[in-house]
Amino acid sequence: xxxxxxxxxxxxxxxxxxxxxxxxxxxxxxxxxxxxxxxxxxxxxxxxxxxxxxxxxxxxxxxxxxxxxxxxxxxxxxxxxxxxxxxxxxxxxxxxxxxxxxxxxxxxxxxxxx
Amino acid sequence: xxxxxxxxxxxxxxxxxxxxxxxxxxxxxxxxxxxxxxxxxxxxxxxxxxxxxxxxxxxxxxxxxxxxxxxxxxxxxxxxxxxxxxxxxxxxxxxxxxxxxxxxxxxxxxxx
Numbered sequence: 001x002x003x004x005x006x007x008x009x010x011x012x013x014x015x016x017x018x019x020x021x022x023x024x025x026x027x028x029x030x031x032x033x034x035x036x037x038x039x040x041x042x043x044x045x046x047x048x049x050x051x052x053x054x055x056x057x058x059x060x061x062x063x064x065x066x067x068x069x070x071x072x073x074x075x076x077x078x079x080x081x082x083x084x085x086x087x088x089x090x091x092x093x094x095x096x097x098x099x100x101x102x103x104x105x106x107x108x109x110x111x112x113x114x
Numbered sequence: 115x116x117x118x119x120x121x122x123x124x125x126x127x128x129x130x131x132x133x134x135x136x137x138x139x140x141x142x143x144x145x146x147x148x149x150x151x152x153x154x155x156x157x158x159x160x161x162x163x164x165x166x167x168x169x170x171x172x173x174x175x176x177x178x179x180x181x182x183x184x185x186x187x188x189x190x191x192x193x194x195x196x197x198x199x200x201x202x203x204x205x206x207x208x209x210x211x212x213x214x215x216x217x218x219x220x221x222x223x224x225x226x
Binding site for chain 2: 040090100
């Protein structure tokens with residue numbers, strides 16, 4: 001258990017509204033990631049962070065922004081939600097003690113945009 | 115661009131039968147490779163990992179995987195499948211930095 005929680009676990013919102021998802025970790029990992037999971041696509045990286053206030057884009061970053069003001073929290077914001085952003089969102093951390101760079105995942109947030 | 119391919123979208127096996135899930139990757143002589151499992155409504159759990167050394171790696175829940183450099187493959191196997199193994203399985207590869215790319219997944223159905 002990598003001590004990762006995500007909130008909310010489920011959310012339904014309307015097109016055009018802003019949405020913020022939170023990822024919280026308790027073990028002081030430096031690297032944190034946001035993915036979206038869609039059928040037929042596996043997991044695709046949205047944004048990642050390599051330290052407080054240090055973030056970078058992944059392969060599907062359009063329409064998303066992130067912030068990391070403290071080590072334990074990594075926020076994902078959909079600035080103006082669209083139906084194409086209906087998905088399951090996973091947060092992950094990279095195990096700082098491993099030479100393998102494996103990642104460990106939170107339980108996910110199911111987001112529906114109507 | 116680097117990629118991970120899982121050729122089978124879904125596979126059905128009988129309980130007690132053997133299982134092999136295929137994974138092919140592109141680029142990288144000795145990549146970091148992983149298999150994850152996702153039960154319905156859950157996050158991904160790491161089954162096993164490979165970087166170097168013995169090309170047959172053991173993981174949790176009785177799974178193993180074999181790295182074959184000549185075939186750019188990292189197939190997941192289990193000698194005898196249990197009904198609780200029904201899930202979606204993802205092969206993944208570290209891209210050389212801090213990122214990991216995932217295959218599209220293979221959903222395993224287990225029939226009694």
